[in-house]
Structures are given as C-alpha cells and as structure tokens.
Amino acid sequence: MLRPHKNCHQKMRARQIDYREWHHLFRQIPEELVESTRYYRHLNDAEWSKYLFPPSTHAVYGNRLLRKLKFDNSLASLRLWGFAMSEGERLYRARQSGYRVIAEMGDLGAVTPLVHSFPDTISFYPDCLWWTPFLMESHVLFNEAAEFGLGEDCCFVRAAIGGYSKRAYFPKPDLNIGVTGATCDDMAAVMSEIALSGDEIHWFELPHRSEDNFQYSKKFLAGEHKKLCNKMEELTGVKFSESRFNDVVDKVNRLRSLIKECKELTAADGLNPIGGIEMMNVEFSALSYYADLDECLSVIEDFRDMLKARVNAKEGYTGQDIKIIWVTPAADPILINYLEELGGRIAGSEYVINQVTSRIRKDCSPFEALAEAQLQGSLMGSSAFRAQLVLDEIERTKADGAIISGIFGSSHCPFETSIIIKAVREKGLPVLAFDTAQPGKVKLQSQIYNRMQAFMESIRISRSRYAG
Amino acid sequence: MPGEMNPRERWGLLLIDEIPDRPPVYPLVTSHAAAAYGCDLIQYCTDGEVLAEAQLYAQRLYQHEGLSVFTDVGIIAEAMGSKYHLREYEVPILDSPIIQNPEAVEDLRIPDPVQDGRLPVYLEAIDKLYTAAGDILPVFAFIPCPFTTSAGLRGTEEFLISTALAPENAHKLLEISLQAAVKFCDECILAGALPVLVDPLASGSVISRSTFSQFASPYTRRLIEHLHRYDLDIMLHICGDTSGMLDLIPATGADLFSMDKADISSAIAICGDKIRLAGNLPPHGLLEVSRIDMAQKAEEAVEKGITNPKGFVLSTGCEAPIKASPEKLHKIIEIGRKSHYDFKW
Ligand code: SF4
Numbered sequence: 001m002l003r004p005h006k007n008c009h010q011k012m013r014a015r016q017i018d019y020r021e022w023h024h025l026f027r028q029i030p031e032e033l034v035e036s037t038r039y040y041r042h043l044n045d046a047e048w049s050k051y052l053f054p055p056s057t058h059a060v061y062g063n064r065l066l067r068k069l070k071f072d073n074s075l076a077s078l079r080l081w082g083f084a085m086s087e088g089e090r091l092y093r094a095r096q097s098g099y100r101v102i103a104e105m106g107d108l109g110a111v112t113p114l115v116h117s118f119p120d121t122i123s124f125y126p127d128c129l130w131w132t133p134f135l136m137e138s139h140v141l142f143n144e145a146a147e148f149g150l151g152e153d154c155c156f157v158r159a160a161i162g163g164y165s166k167r168a169y170f171p172k173p174d175l176n177i178g179v180t181g182a183t184c185d186d187m188a189a190v191m192s193e194i195a196l197s198g199d200e201i202h203w204f205e206l207p208h209r210s211e212d213n214f215q216y217s218k219k220f221l222a223g224e225h226k227k228l229c230n231k232m233e234e235l236t237g238v239k240f241s242e243s244r245f246n247d248v249v250d251k252v253n254r255l256r257s258l259i260k261e262c263k264e265l266t267a268a269d270g271l272n273p274i275g276g277i278e279m280m281n282v283e284f285s286a287l288s289y290y291a292d293l294d295e296c297l298s299v300i301e302d303f304r305d306m307l308k309a310r311v312n313a314k315e316g317y318t319g320q321d322i323k324i325i326w327v328t329p330a331a332d333p334i335l336i337n338y339l340e341e342l343g344g345r346i347a348g349s350e351y352v353i354n355q356v357t358s359r360i361r362k363d364c365s366p367f368e369a370l371a372e373a374q375l376q377g378s379l380m381g382s383s384a385f386r387a388q389l390v391l392d393e394i395e396r397t398k399a400d401g402a403i404i405s406g407i408f409g410s411s412h413c414p415f416e417t418s419i420i421i422k423a424v425r426e427k428g429l430p431v432l433a434f435d436t437a438q439p440g441k442v443k444l445q446s447q448i449y450n451r452m453q454a455f456m457e458s459i460r461i462s463r464s465r466y467a468g
Numbered sequence: 469m470p471g472e473m474n475p476r477e478r479w480g481l482l483l484i485d486e487i488p489d490r491p492p493v494y495p496l497v498t499s500h501a502a503a504a505y506g507c508d509l510i511q512y513c514t515d516g517e518v519l520a521e522a523q524l525y526a527q528r529l530y531q532h533e534g535l536s537v538f539t540d541v542g543i544i545a546e547a548m549g550s551k552y553h554l555r556e557y558e559v560p561i562l563d564s565p566i567i568q569n570p571e572a573v574e575d576l577r578i579p580d581p582v583q584d585g586r587l588p589v590y591l592e593a594i595d596k597l598y599t600a601a602g603d604i605l606p607v608f609a610f611i612p613c614p615f616t617t618s619a620g621l622r623g624t625e626e627f628l629i630s631t632a633l634a635p636e637n638a639h640k641l642l643e644i645s646l647q648a649a650v651k652f653c654d655e656c657i658l659a660g661a662l663p664v665l666v667d668p669l670a671s672g673s674v675i676s677r678s679t680f681s682q683f684a685s686p687y688t689r690r691l692i693e694h695l696h697r698y699d700l701d702i703m704l705h706i707c708g709d710t711s712g713m714l715d716l717i718p719a720t721g722a723d724l725f726s727m728d729k730a731d732i733s734s735a736i737a738i739c740g741d742k743i744r745l746a747g748n749l750p751p752h753g754l755l756e757v758s759r760i761d762m763a764q765k766a767e768e769a770v771e772k773g774i775t776n777p778k779g780f781v782l783s784t785g786c787e788a789p790i791k792a793s794p795e796k797l798h799k800i801i802e803i804g805r806k807s808h809y810d811f812k813w
Binding site: 019020023024026027031034048050053054056057059060061062064067089092093096136137138140144147148165166167168169171172 | 470471472473474476477478480481484485486488489598599602603604606654657658660661662697698699700811813
C-alpha cells in the first residue's frame with residue numbers, strides 16, 4: 001500500500017503553504033509515487049486514474065479559491081486534496097468503466113453502505129456541490145438554481161439543482177435517492193425542483209426521532225432501507241447479499257473509526273497538528289467515500305498516520321493555540337483559514353453529518369443496523385440533541401469557544417443557531433455566529449473577518465485575565 | 469438559457485472523454501482582439517491590462533469559448549535577449565537574434581518570467597482574465613515550443629542550417645529553450661492559464677518529417693511531459709501544412725492537436741482515436757476581401773470534426789487575421805454554436 005508520508009519529503013516541518021509553493025514542491029515528489037497514486041486500482045492503472053496533483057492543477061481548471069487558500073504541506077494532505085478534488089472526474093470515469101452511479105440527497109450518507117454493497121455501484125452526494133460556487137468563486141450554479149425559483153432565500157445546497165440542470169458536473173445518475181420527512185426544508189425544496197424537472201427520485205422517508213418513539217423510528221427506518229434495497233435489486237438485477245454487505249460495513253466501520261481517530265488527534269494538546277480544511281475533507285469522506293471506498297480508506301489511513309506521527313513528535317503549526325469548535329460546515333473554506341490566521345484552530349466540529357459517524361452493528365439485521373446508525377443523525381430530531389452534540393465536542397476537546405457559520409435565508413441552520421448559542425453560553429463559553437457571505441461579496445467577508453478578529457481577541461483577553 | 473453549458477463546463481467534459489452538448493467553438497482570436505477593442509498592437513503586446521481588456525471585449529463581442537493570451541512566438545526568445553520589432557498594425561517580428569555565433573549558446577540564461585522582456589505582460593494579462601472570468605471561460609496561454617524559440621534565438625535560417633550541419637549546437641539551443649519554456653509555463657499556470665504550445669516553425673511547410681522527429685518533437689514531448697506531470701491537458705498548435713506528419717503528432721504526447729492545413733477526415737482516420745482535434749477554418753477566409761465561403765467551410769468542418777472519437781473543437785487553422793471581418797467571425801461562431809452532439813444525459 002502507498003505510504004507517501006514515509007517519503008523523504010515528509011521530513012519538512014509542519015506548515016501551511018500556498019498553492020504556489022505546492023506547485024514547486026510537487027516536483028520533488030518521486031515520479032513513481034505520482035504514477036502509483038491512483039483510484040479504481042482494480043482497473044489496472046487506467047491512464048486517467050492518477051490523482052496526486054497539486055492545487056495549481058485544479059486552479060487552472062477554474063477552482064479559483066485554491067489560489068487563496070493555505071494547505072498543509074504533508075504528502076498525506078496533498079493526497080487527500082487530490083483525492084477529494086478528483087471526485088467529479090471520478091464519477092464520469094466510473095460511468096465510462098461500466099459502474100452504476102447513484103445520487104444520494106439530503107441527510108443520507110447512512111444509506112451509502114447499502115448502495116455500495118451492490119456490485120459495480122458507487123454513489124455521490126449532489127448536496128456537496130454547495131462548495132463548488134465557493135471553490136470556483138462563481139455564481140454559475142446559483143444563477144442556474146435561480147432559474148428554478150431558488151434564490152438567495154435558499155441554502156447554498158441549491159447549487160445541486162444547478163448541477164442537475166447543467167448536466168456537466170456529474171453523469172446522469174442511474175438512481176436518485178432523496179429524503180423526505182424529518183429533513184431540512186431547503187434541501188427538500190431543492191429535491192422537489194429536481195423531481196419536478198423530470199429526474200425520477202426514489203423517496204426515502206426519515207421519521208422524526210424522539211426518545212419516546214425510538215423503537216418505532218428504528219423499525220420504520222429499517223423498512224425504508226428494505227424498500228431501498230428492493231429498488232437497488234430491481235435496478236442492478238442482483239440480489240442483495242448479506243456477505244457483500246458485511247464486507248462493505250467492515251470497511252465503512254474502519255473508515256469511521258479512522259475519522260474518529262483523526263478528530264481525536266486534531267484535538268490533542270500542544271501544537272495544532274493539521275489545518276481545519278484538511279480535516280473537513282476527512283470528515284466528509286464518510287458520506288460517500290469520494291466514490292471509491294478502498295482508495296478512500298487508504299487515503300485516510302495515510303492521513304491518520306501522518307497526524308499521529310506529528311502529535312507524537314509534538315509537531316504542528318505555531319501560533320494557532322485557541323481551540324474552536326466549528327458548527328455547520330463552512331461553505332467557504334477560506335473562513336477556516338481566517339480563523340487559523342487569527343491564531344485559532346479547529347479542535348472539533350458539528351458538521352450536521354452525525355448520521356455517518358457511529359459504528360454500524362453486525363449482530364442484527366442489516367436494515368436495523370443501518371437504521372440505528374442513521375438515528376444518530378444531527379438533524380432528524382430536536383435542536384436540543386444537536387446542541388448537545390456541540391457541547392459534547394466542547395467537552396471532548398476542551399475548546400475555548402465555538403463558531404457557527406450559518407447560511408442566510410436557509411431554514412434549518414438559523415433556527416438552530418440561537419438554541420446552540422444559548423447552550424454554549426450557558427456553559428460559559430463565547431460563541432460567534434455569522435452568515436457565510438456569497439462568493440465574491442468581499443465587503444461582507446471582510447466584516448466576517450473583523451468579527452472573527454474581535455472574537456479571537458476577546459478570548460485571548462479573557463484567557464490572560466484568567467491567567468492573571 | 470437554463471440548462472445551457474458554459475465554455476468552462478463544455479471544455480471540462482471534452483477533456484475527460486465525455487461528450488458535451490456540442491463542440492467548443494474557439495477560433496484563435498488573438499491579435500484581432502486588439503483591432504476589435506481599438507488599440508494598436510504595440511499597446512496590446514506590451515501592456516497586460518490592455519491585452520486582457522481587449523480579450524474580454526472581443527469575447528463579449530463574439531462569444532467564442534476561450535480567452536487567448538498570445539502576442540507573438542518570439543516572446544521567450546526576446547526575454548532571452550533577441551530583439552523584436554514591435555509594430556502598430558502587424559505582429560512583432562525578429563529584428564536581431566541574440567546568438568550571432570554558435571559559441572554564444574553557452575552565455576544564454578533562462579529568463580525570469582516575472583521581470584524579463586514581455587513575459588510579465590503575459591502574466592498580468594492571465595491574472596486579470598482569470599480573475600475576471602476564469603470560472604466561465606478557460607484562459608489559454610500560448611507558449612512557443614523549444615523549436616520555435618530556438619529559431620528566435622539563432623535566426624530561423626541559421627537555426628535550420630544548424631540542425632543539419634551542427635546538430636549538437638542545435639540540441640544545446642533546444643535544451644535551454646526547453647528549460648525557459650518550462651519555467652514560463654509554470655508561471656502561466658500559477659497565474660491561472662492552461663498552456664497551449666505553438667510551434668509554427670515545426671510545420672511541414674518549413675521542415676521535413678525527419679527534422680520534426682529529431683529536433684522538434686522530442687523537445688515538445690519533454691515540455692508536454694513536464695505539464696502532464698501536473699495532469700494538465702495540452703493543446704499543440706502547428707500552423708501550415710501538417711498533412712504529411714499527422715501520424716507523428718500523437719508521439720508528442722499532446723492531448724489536443726490544433727491543426728491548420730490538413731484534411732479533418734484524414735486527421736481523424738490517422739490519429740482521431742488518440743487525440744482531440746481542433747481546427748481548421750482557413751484564417752485568410754475571414755478577410756473582407758476573401759471569396760472563400762466561410763459559412764460552408766464551418767459547416768463542413770463541424771460535420772467532419774464532430775465524428776472524431778476523441779472530440780473536436782471548431783477553430784481556425786491559425787490566428788484570425790488582425791483585419792478579420794467581424795461579420796465573418798460572427799458567422800462561423802454562430803454555425804459552431806448551432807452544432808450539437810447527440811448528447812443524452
Ligand atoms: S439549511 Fe442547513 S441543514 Fe438545510 S441543507 Fe442547508 S446546511 Fe443543510
């Protein structure tokens with residue numbers, strides 16, 4: 001297995017560097033390593049399957065934000081970036097290689113193990129297109145969504161409908177799975193528009209979770225998984241196989257525990273061992289494994305090893321000593337760099353994907369096991385549940401404060417923001433909440449930066465008072 | 469129109485072996501942009517901001533699908549010391565090459581793209597174009613291949629003679645031209661552009677197959693290998709007649725071949741399974757005075773090109789003339805924009 005972090009290049013001090021420096025450093029990476037870092041390895045080194053490339057490669061193809069971001073300087077991180085950034089092309093290559101491509105929308109990462117247990121089938125998450133307008137610093141997908149009546153009063157996930165309409169971001173899915181029921185209104189609106197525009201959706205109903213009806217919810221959810229399984233059998237013409245499913249679950253559980261380990265290492269005392277954007281890439285691999293579970297495991301394992309080595313060696317970035325919990329993923333990754341620039345580090349997170357964090361049981365029926373894991377979802381129950389997830393993260397990481405990056409106009413996050421703020425303040429910790437500015441809104445963004453600066457200063461002052 | 473792909477999306481699909489809604493339409497609107505914008509070529513070739521503004525103006529006018537940063541094929545040779553004569557209404561031409569005797573090769577230095585010659589003009593223009601429209605339009609930087617740069621350093625005739633009489637010296641020159649091109653390409657990439665390699669001197673109209681294979685192609689291939697290491701898709705443009713060397717093109721490693729005088733159907737038969745093709749409307753047909761029916765040419769090119777298994781870009785065989793007729797340019801672009809693949813999503 002590839003172990004890029006064991007390369008001589010790794011002897012460099014842990015640092016955050018820009019795309020220009022990566023472009024030049026990249027030349028020092030041995031050719032064999034670039035050649036052997038591939039996805040879909042079973043396709044015998046398909047010419048297009050390499051992915052260990054620097055951010056400048058992706059910048060040339062329009063991902064303009066990469067020219068402004070700071071990246072970790074390890075090979076393991078470069079590999080992670082290359083793997084995540086190549087997902088779009090990978091979906092097309094999967095289709096060209098005869099794979100079925102399944103779209104999972106809404107709070108669904110929980111169904112991915114089931115989908116991947118069918119042969120030659122991969123899945124992806126159209127919702128994740130919400131990062132595209134920010135990475136490209138572009139309004140193309142938002143303008144497209146506006147053609148369907150979804151404007152600034154809808155969450156950034158509206159970019160997903162732009163992807164469906166433009167037909168240039170992923171191949172036509174063999175199956176679209178969408179959630180209904182206890183899900184967010186914004187995503188529900190996006191999915192309805194997709195359905196109305198003619199893309200058939202298999203609806204998967206999420207029950208509302210409450211302590212009183214947990215068993216009922218579980219049974220109901222298990223039934224939804226069974227229905228989806230039937231649909232997959234119909235689509236693929238292949239019977240569901242428990243042994244194939246168990247193989248996938250073993251891998252998924254391994255991935256989830258690797259991610260958990262990475263999160264623990266990130267919160268370790270001492271220097272900040274890694275950038276928050278890299279960690280966000282790691283956490284989101286749990287949704288659909290960037291469309292290649294085996295390679296994803298290898299990428300995250302390398303990343304974990306690199307992190308472990310840094311933490312053991314007490315290595316990390318200097319000057320980032322204020323531990324922050326980030327709540328709701330940052331649609332604009334540069335916000336995370338801002339925090340780091342101001343001396344903060346993301347020690348923990350609540351990225352509304354708790355449904356893909358817990359281990360999937362193997363001692364009960366597959367559908368029940370999936371249902372049980374899914375019922376840990378961040379968004380399918382009370383806001384108090386999610387607020388508690390944030391408090392748990394604070395406790396686990398001994399954080400100094402929390403930042404909530406909301407989305408103007410969206411239905412879910414604003415409602416929960418005030419509840420989370422209250423819960424965190426009751427614990428005596430400061431919270432900063434703001435709405436993420438749309439791409440290109442430079443003035444709004446500078447305001448966010450100023451607010452972050454004041455927030456970080458106030459934490460420092462209260463720290464020094466306390467110390468005094 | 470809802471659902472319509474933009475140029476970035478269309479090119480993106482083409483480059484991953486997918487069929488977009490239609491071929492990108494990308495005539496080489498380079499110095500003609502200056503005429504369209506209303507500046508002279510000295511301004512266009514020496515001021516990155518003017519170059520960028522002119523490109524954006526021309527793109528808004530014609531709606532073609534890419535921004536082109538190109539002044540002249542001597543850009544690297546000039547930065548290494550050759551003198552070029554800048555003219556208001558013609559592209560720059562070589563005045564006096566830096567190398568007057570073979571030994572002078574040893575004194576050559578690889579130029580610094582940030583400060584030498586007019587290389588910074590390119591970088592400024594690329595940065596401005598990428599910042600202004602890089603999410604929607606690809607930005608292409610036209611970089612002369614080592615063979616063409618060597619001719620600019622030594623003088624075309626002297627250099628071609630050296631390939632026969634002093635091949636070692638020619639290779640030395642090619643080597644340093646290659647290093648200069650690598651460094652310049654890197655900076656163009658970092659500024660946001662995808663390099664397009666141009667090698668007008670490697671045309672079948674100028675050199676033989678064997679000179680191409682021994683002196684032009686190996687250095688172009690090494691330059692492309694450098695760029696491939698970064699996973700970039702590289703277009704090679706050779707003007708003039710390449711019909712006798714089509715079989716040699718895939719060996720350069722280029723991902724797209726922008727061709728001038730060669731039959732599209734023959735190109736498809738010879739190398740269409742290995743390389744995407746771009747071309748090849750006769751640029752002089754765009755002149756007001758020309759009797760060539762460009763609409764018919766465009767229709768024929770599309771009809772043939774669209775069958776290329778690796779994909780096709782409707783383009784001109786070389787730069788659109790400075791004095792190209794805007795109506796004719798509009799017409800060929802309109803025809804290209806009406807073409808379509810049998811695209812089923
Ligand atoms: S509003 Fe919040 S929960 Fe809803 S789709 Fe957007 S980020 Fe997800």
